[in-house]
Structure formats: C-alpha cells, structure tokens
C-alpha cells in the first residue's frame with residue numbers, strides 16, 4: 001500500500017513514512033493510492049466482534065508491512081484500554097430510526113481520542129524501532145490539542161507543541177492542555193483563530209530547513225493515520241444497525257472535514273452508507289460550497305461550538321482530489337486560488353461527484369441551544385454544542401426510511417457554559433479529572449509569527 005499526495009508532486013510513501021511525515025512536501029495531503037474493499041461477508045463477520053477486533057480488520061490492509069499483525073493488534077488493544085465504555089463507541093437511540101454515536105468515552109472526552117490514542121502507540125513503536133525522535137507541532141481549536149498532549153505526554157522520543165487560539169477554547173479544553181506537568185509537552189497560546197494556528201503549522205511544514213532540522217511531524221487530521229483510525233467507528237455502528245443488509249446515513253458535526261472524510265472512506269470500502277451529512281455551525285463555508293459550488297473564505301465568527309470555528313477546512317482537499325478524478329494539478333490550482341484570492345469554484349462535474357456522497361446543513365446559535373434543551377427535555381441526553389449542531393441538521397435533513405446516526409463528538413462537560421445556558425444543568429467532569437480546575441496551568445504566549453514560533457520550538461526541544 002502506497003500513499004500519494006493530493007497535489008501530485010511529492011514522492012509516494014509507505015504508511016509509516018506518511019504517518020511520520022504529516023503533510024506532503026508539495027503542500028498536499030497523503031491519501032492511499034487504492035481503497036481496500038470490505039465484502040458483504042467481511043461485514044457480516046464483524047457482527048458481535050469487539051471494537052478492537054473490527055479496528056484490526058478495517059485498518060490492517062492500509063498499514064501494509066509497516067507493522068506486523070501481532071504488533072498492530074497489541075497496539076490497538078493498548079490504544080483503547082483507557083476508554084471508559086466497553087463498547088468504546090456506543091450507539092444510543094434518540095428517536096425511531098435516529099441514533100447517537102457517543103464518541104466521548106476516551107481519556108480527553110472527545111472523538112479525537114480514537115485516533116490520537118492509537119497514533120501515540122504507533123509513533124512510539126515506529127520511533128523506537130528506528131531509533132529516531134520527532135517534534136510534533138499541532139494546531140487546535142481545543143480538542144485535537146488536548147488529545148495529542150494526552151497521547152504523547154512523557155514519551156522520550158517526542159516533543160509536542162500545541163498552538164491554540166487564546167480565549168477561543170473552553171476552559172476545560174485549555175486546562176487539559178496546560179495542566180500536564182511532563183517536560184515534553186508545551187501549550188502555546190497565540191492571537192487569532194484556529195485558522196491562524198493551522199496556517200502557521202503549514203508554514204512550518206513548508207519551511208524545509210526547519211522541518212528537517214527539528215524532524216517535524218504532525219498529528220492534525222492532515223495526517224492520514226488520524227483519518228484511518230476514525231473509519232473504524234463508522235464500520236462498527238453501520239454493522240450494529242444491519243450492514244451490509246441495511247443502508248445507513250451519518251450526520252457529522254464538521255470543521256476540518258477529517259471526521260466526515262473518514263466516513264467517506266468507510267463508504268468507499270463498501271460499507272452501505274447512503275448519505276454523509278456535513279453539519280456546520282454559523283461558520284458554514286462547507287455547507288455553502290456544497291450548496292453553490294463556490295468556496296469562499298469568510299470571517300470566522302466565534303460560536304458556542306468553538307471547535308468547529310474554522311474556515312480553512314484542510315481535509316476538503318482530500319475530497320476534491322477524488323472529485324477531480326485524482327488530478328493533483330487541478331487540486332494544486334484550486335489551493336493556489338484559495339491562497340491568493342480567498343475563493344475558488346468547484347467544476348460542475350466535481351460538484352456532482354461530491355454531492356453523490358455528501359449532503360449538508362447548518363445550525364445557527366439559537367438552533368444549537370434549542371436542540372440541547374429539546375434533547376435534554378425529550379430524551380434525557382445532554383449534548384455538547386457540536387453534537388447538537390449535528391442533531392439539529394440530522395433532524396432537518398433526514399429521510400425516515402433509513403437509519404440516521406449522528407456523531408456525538410464531545411462530552412457535554414467540556415462545554416459546561418453552553419450546556420448550562422440551554423438546560424440549567426452544569427454537567428460534571430468524570431471523577432478521574434474532577435480536580436482539573438485546581439491543577440496549576442503552564443501557558444506560554446507566543447506572537448502569531450513564524451519566526452517567533454520556530455525559535456521557541458528550537459529552544460525547547462530536548463536532544
């Protein structure tokens with residue numbers, strides 16, 4: 001199995017090389033050169049298996065000879081051992097035909113743990129075998145950063161720097177990033193939005209001297225391994241609801257498009273997914289693009305679902321690559337237009353190809369709050385605001401003849417202010433992190449400038 005860049009100009013890499021590299025050197029994102037298939041019998045045979053067993057079967061063909069079977073199985077087992085639900089990703093029924101996939105039972109209470117806990121294991125194994133070390137730099141709107149810090153804290157071969165937009169993450173998210181005491185983790189507060197943090201991260205990847213000097217690695221969803229690990233819960237939930245014999249739809253609260261793209265990969269592998277509904281908050285660039293074919297950057301508007309306050313949605317590039325028939329030059333041209341003019345138009349053919357898989361909707365702030373309140377009243381389920389965006393859009397767009405699964409991407413206790421405003425209930429943190437608000441914080445403020453960030457990182461990495 002080889003991985004190729006969406007911009008067509010970088011060398012093809014193995015799974016392990018693509019995982020350790022993050023962004024391709026032509027600025028593109030790695031994708032597998034072919035998609036392994038799951039037959040109807042393969043899906044049937046997954047019925048009743050544990051999450052870990054399904055994870056092995058789904059991911060194994062993508063990994064090639066980077067890890068042997070026994071090692072890969074062990075790493076998967078270790079990755080999910082910290083989850084506090086035996087199903088790992090349980091399904092809860094909200095209404096006839098409408099299900100919630102709870103993805104917040106991992107160590108940092110967000111869906112990011114599914115991939116990050118596994119990547120932590122894969123990095124440690126690969127780096128130990130190679131005798132190498134890396135510097136991970138990540139950009140976050142809150143959840144990726146805390147999950148990355150949790151997964152890599154204390155590892156000898158890794159230093160981790162997480163850039164977050166100051167004042168634009170919830171207090172729980174910030175404290176999850178700033179209270180770990182291990183020397184190898186650093187939470188860096190910068191001015192601006194998530195898009196600014198992600199832009200600096202990509203600048204670092206495109207500054208080859210720095211990239212090679214610090215052996216830069218990335219664990220945002222620009223890293224293919226992140227997307228791959230998230231494919232698994234689409235498979236487990238579809239099988240639980242009757243795949244391969246029944247079609248299923250998913251609504252996915254979306255920002256950087258990584259999670260919904262994982263659903264698209266599950267569909268391409270043969271899981272009978274009818275529609276993948278992209279649910280956005282008021283930062284609705286993806287909804288506008290799918291509705292009109294014009295992708296135009298707008299000002300980021302802070303919302304009560306802050307982890308989705310994103311305009312530059314990195315993984316959409318992966319979807320465009322397929323929609324343009326895997327033409328890297330066409331994708332590179334669109335990305336240049338976006339950088340230069342802040343806009344591009346998707347061709348009619350590519351738009352139709354996207355609409356074959358993706359539908360979309362948006363939830364306003366009021367609609368999000370009202371959904372949190374309604375679900376609490378009607379079902380007793382407390383939703384985080386991101387999951388509420390998903391539930392609102394699912395209810396607006398759903399075809400009742402097929403089951404709909406909405407992804408619940410974070411625990412309500414990560415966003416207690418929004419949940420309390422909507423319901424009057426302040427959701428408590430789980431016991432294991434009940435003292436989060438008493439722990440000391442370590443925050444480093446850094447100007448939102450490439451030089452300043454690179455200097456600080458080089459000063460702090462351990463050799």
Ligand SMILES: Cc1ncc(COP(=O)(O)O)c(C=O)c1O
Pocket residue numbers: 110142143144221253254255256257258259260307308386387409410
């Ligand atoms: C809680 C939550 N929901 C949804 C999203 C959106 O996911 P994606 O960026 O993969 O589209 C994020 C951030 O990525 C998040 O933290």
Ligand SMILES: N[C@@H](CCOP(=O)(O)O)C(=O)O
Pocket residue numbers: 139140141142143144145194219220221222255256258307308
């Ligand atoms: N919502 C994310 C933004 C970064 O997303 P990623 O999936 O690309 O790492 C966050 O919580 O940081």
